[in-house]
Amino acid sequence: MEIGHALKVCRSAKKLSLDELAERAGLSQSYLSMIESGKRVPTLSSIDKVAAALGVPTPILLFLAADKGELQGLDPDTVRRLSEAVLDVVRN
8 A cells, every 4th residue: 555655646636735734634744744755654543634634535545545456356447447536536
């Protein structure tokens, strides 16, 4: 699972700086930076706070964080279509 990458994708899609997201989520900017760079693994509570601050359901953030091994059993076209749909939800 690559939660840092998913967080960065969502933050960028929402056009938020780390400072803005940190303020909205009630977390420190340095903590979010460490999550994005893969230096920290967030708690589920922190993931929930970030998802709420982004206006994105937590399961969507977790889906974006899934690596290929975690999506085994789904055909590549389904994964692509789901990813596109999820990113549309994030952007809106």
